Amino acid sequence: MPLILDGKAAAAAIRERLQQEVQMLAGQGHRPPHLAAILVGNDGASETYVFAKKKACDAAGFFSSVIRLPEEISEEALLAEIHSINHNPDIDGLIVQLPLPAHISEQAVMDAITPEKDVDGFHDRNIGKLAKGNPDFIPATPLGILLLLQHYGIDPEGKHCVVLGRSNIVGRPLSILLSLPGKNGNATVTLCHSKTQNLYRHTKNADILIAALGRPRFVGADMVKPGVVMVDVGITRVDAPELKSGYRLHGDVDFEAVSPLCEAITPVPGGVGPMTIAGLLMNTMKARRLQLQLQSHIA
């Protein structure tokens, strides 16, 4: 039986450490970190994610605000909301949940969030610093994956890590992080995408395989090497009329077929998802510390 990489348990351990840090801040007369999340429109999955983030903030003793804006909001009005939060000293971290409606430029939105509050790590400055090996904020999902591997003592150093998917949110930053020198890095990395030829040749060579494609059950038993560490980032809603919710969550990996071959594997749900939220909380605490440093410089 493979080792199940339990993201819920690892995230709970991180949340406990953050709770202690909140108490330390209180002891020094400082308020807890405050995360603001902007949610545009009524996409069901986005609502679930944002409210899971809010719940995790509450559990860690953080402040949180959810700003709901209508689907039809103009880009200009959304940018004005972001600027106002950028200048609000009571808020340390800001995320705008993606995807956004088609009439709003995601790039303009990412550029508008001040890098000091960009706890998603999507601003060009933060991506640039990450690429040069000196990150301020690591995007929450790649950070959560590295923390999960670390929690279970799985060191990428010297391993062949194969990342499926080159998204700005997961695949590309993760491939860079794994290749950087130092802790949680030093891996040999292959980044595969929709134009990769002979995909199986790469995946069957992976010591650590990370699937971040958003294609339910894409990775089958014939794609992996026995003994692989399998990280499943996918979480897609698939129609299931027989269930009350009307849907079932599927990862990018065919868990039943692949898991018997693995040394370790993340479940879906309960693997990478909770770790993404833990990564976001860690970034928000970092943003709080940054704000306090800035204030002490000004004072």
Ligand code: GUN
């Ligand atoms: N949509 C899917 N993943 C993410 C994420 O990590 N951050 C934001 N802001 N939106 C997302």
